[in-house]
Amino acid sequence: MERLDFRSDTITRPDEAMRHVIAQAEVGDDVFGDDPTVLHLQERVAGMLGTEDALFVPSGTMGNQIALALHTQPGDQIILEADSHIYHYEAGAAAALSGLWPTLVSAPGGALHWAQVEEVLNPDDVHKPRPALVCLENTHNRAGGAVVPLELIDEVAEGCHRRGLKLHLDGARLWNAAVATGIPLERWCRGVDTVSVCFSKGLGAPVGSCLAGTREDMQEARRLRKRLGGGMRQVGLLAAACLYALDHNLDRLAEDHENARLIAEGLDHPRLRVAVMPDTNILLIDLDEDIAADGFLHLLAERGVLGVAFGEHRIRLTTHKDVSREDCRRAVEILNGLEI
Numbered sequence: 207m208e209r210l211d212f213r214s215d216t217i218t219r220p221d222e223a224m225r226h227v228i229a230q231a232e233v234g235d236d237v238f239g240d241d242p243t244v245l246h247l248q249e250r251v252a253g254m255l256g257t258e259d260a261l262f263v264p265s266g267t268m269g270n271q272i273a274l275a276l277h278t279q280p281g282d283q284i285i286l287e288a289d290s291h292i293y294h295y296e297a298g299a300a301a302a303l304s305g306l307w308p309t310l311v312s313a314p315g316g317a318l319h320w321a322q323v324e325e326v327l328n329p330d331d332v333h334k335p336r337p338a339l340v341c342l343e344n345t346h347n348r349a350g351g352a353v354v355p356l357e358l359i360d361e362v363a364e365g366c367h368r369r370g371l372k373l374h375l376d377g378a379r380l381w382n383a384a385v386a387t388g389i390p391l392e393r394w395c396r397g398v399d400t401v402s403v404c405f406s407k408g409l410g411a412p413v414g415s416c417l418a419g420t421r422e423d424m425q426e427a428r429r430l431r432k433r434l435g436g437g438m439r440q441v442g443l444l445a446a447a448c449l450y451a452l453d454h455n456l457d458r459l460a461e462d463h464e465n466a467r468l469i470a471e472g473l474d475h476p477r478l479r480v481a482v483m484p485d486t487n488i489l490l491i492d493l494d495e496d497i498a499a500d501g502f503l504h505l506l507a508e509r510g511v512l513g514v515a516f517g518e519h520r521i522r523l524t525t526h527k528d529v530s531r532e533d534c535r536r537a538v539e540i541l542n543g544l545e546i
C-alpha cells in the first residue's frame with residue numbers, strides 16, 4: 207500500500223542531486239574552523255538573516271539551547287510561550303543544562319504581546335530569579351505553523367531591550383514565515399539578539415541548523431557548542447546539503463503551504479474539523495471529543511495516511527517536499543471517506 211507520510215517535514219530524504227553535492231563537498235576540520243563549506247554556509251546564512259555571524263550546529267534543539275546558555279546565568283528567569291518547542295520538546299534542557307527558571311505565557315498562535323511579558327517579569331528583588339531572556343517561535347509549530355506577526359516581534363524586541371533583556375527567536379521554520387508573507391528573512395531578525403534556523407525541516411537537508419547573532423556572541427556560542435559535544439569535524443558534508451537546500455528548496459516551500467491549505471479546504475467530514483486555517487505547512491485537525499487521537503491515527507495509517515497526535519483529540523499533518531499535490535488530494539479523499 208502507498209504510504210502518504212505527513213508526520214513531519216523532517217522525514218524528507220535527500221534526493222540524488224543532494225547526495226551528489228554531499229559526495230563532492232570540500233571539507234576541513236570545523237573544530238579548527240577550517241572547513242570551507244561550513245564557513246561558506248555560515249557566511250551565507252548570516253547574510254540572509256542580516257546578522258554579523260552564524261554558527262553551524264547539529265540540530266535546532268542545540269541551537270536553541272546554546273542561545274539560552276549564552277544569554278543567561280543559572281537561576282535566571284526566562285519567558286517562554288506556553289506552547290513553545292523550547293518548553294515542550296527539548297527534554298527539559300533549559301533546566302537541566304542551564305539551570306533556568308521558565309515562566310510560561312499563553313498566546314494563541316504564538317502571538318505574544320509585550321504587555322503579557324512585562325506582566326510576568328520578576329521585580330528586581332533578591333528573592334526572585336533575575337529576568338534575562340524572552341524566546342519567541344516563528345513559525346509556531348504547536349499553533350499549526352502560524353506566522354507570528356512582525357509587529358509583535360518588533361514590539362517584544364523593543365520592550366526587551368528597554369528592560370535590558372535578551373530576545374531569542376526559534377526560527378526553525380522562519381523560512382516558511384518569509385515565503386508565506388514575502389517579508390525578507392533579515393527583516394524578521396532585525397530586533398532579535400539570536401535566531402536559530404533549521405535546514406532539516408521543510409528545506410529537506412538530512413541534518414543541520416544554524417544559530418545566528420553578533421560575532422562576539424557566536425564566538426562564545428562556539429565554546430558552548432563544544433561543551434555540548436556539538437563540535438564536528440569534516441562536517442562540510444552536511445553543510446553542502448544545507449547549501450543545496452537553500453539553493454533548491456527554499457522557494458518551493460510555497461507549494462507545501464498550498465498543499466496544506468488544499469487539505470484544509472477539502473476536508474469535509476462531520477466528525478473532523480480544521481483547528482486553524484494553516485498559514486504555512488502545518489495543519490491541525492480536531493476530532494470529535496469521543497475520538498482519541500491515537501486510535502484515529504491508527505485507523506488512518508491502515509488507510510495509508512500517517513500523521514502525529516497533537517493532543518488527546520487533535521492530530522497534525524505536515525506537508526513537505528516528499529508529498530505531492532496529488533498525494534494531498536488522495537489524503538483528502540481518504541480522510542473524507544473514513545467511517546468513524
Ligand SMILES: Cc1ncc(COP(=O)(O)O)c(C=O)c1O
Nearest residue numbers: 265266267268291343347376378
Ligand atoms: C519550532 C521548532 N524548534 C526547534 C525544533 C528542534 O529541531 P531539531 O529537531 O533539529 O532539534 C523543532 C523541531 O521540530 C521545531 O519544530
